[in-house]
Amino acid sequence: VYHRRKHEGIGMPPAKKWEIGIFGNSEVTGRGLPPRPANRHSLLLDFLPSFRRSVQRYGVSIDGLNYYADVLRPWINSTDPDNPKAKREFVFRRDPRDISSIWFYDPDDRQYYNITFANQALPVMSIWEYQQARKAAKEAGMEAVNEHQILQSLRELREKVEASAEKTKKARRQNQRRREHQKMTSPSNPLSPKTVAISEQPIDS
Numbered sequence: 001v002y003h004r005r006k007h008e009g010i011g012m013p014p015a016k017k018w019e020i021g022i023f024g025n026s027e028v029t030g031r032g033l034p035p036r037p038a039n040r041h042s043l044l045l046d047f048l049p050s051f052r053r054s055v056q057r058y059g060v061s062i063d064g065l066n067y068y069a070d071v072l073r074p075w076i077n078s079t080d081p082d083n084p085k086a087k088r089e090f091v092f093r094r095d096p097r098d099i100s101s102i103w104f105y106d107p108d109d110r111q112y113y114n115i116t117f118a119n120q121a122l123p124v125m126s127i128w129e130y131q132q133a134r135k136a137a138k139e140a141g142m143e144a145v146n147e148h149q150i151l152q153s154l155r156e157l158r159e160k161v162e163a164s165a166e167k168t169k170k171a172r173r174q175n176q177r178r179r180e181h182q183k184m185t186s187p188s189n190p191l192s193p194k195t196v197a198i199s200e201q202p203i204d205s
Helices: 014-023 040-046 070-075 126-138 147-183 193-199
Strands: 048-055 061-063 064-070 081-088 090-095 098-106 113-117
Touching: 014 061, 040 113, 048 061, 061 098, 061 126, 064 098, 064 113, 070 098, 126 147
Parallel strands: none
Antiparallel strands: 048 090, 061 064, 090 098, 098 113
């Protein structure tokens, strides 16, 4: 509604102003439609949360997790071209739903490369699972939380979740059985006793 009503500030509906800006009219030259991204995957990555990190011999670290791939090797300990005394930082992106890998943007060929966990024993996890695992590890008295402790804590958390889900399913099944017993029905006898008694009455000839 707003975009189709006359706007006092511009003297026309905003939708009309946008149309003129893109396509132009007899008085204004339009800018034209912007080009569509050629790579939809790159477009998605461009909108993921980003981090700037230097590349070390072990790879790169984000939130205490290490990532490594051979594509990082040429950039290990590289210096900033504008400041030779400083380490060069690169753009990394991460999907919070799956932090088992990150995306490295190579400044030379302007492409993204997938970088996985340096420790291949770590499973796929979300950032929220990881945060819970770290919290649980610290609450258990672990001062310096390492990847081995995170893995152990993550396994325990998932076991609790699975046990809770199974308990919920069991409670649901018990509740269903209780309701069926109250109805005096069962899979082998789906009709209530009253219904069965009526159906067994002889039909008058």
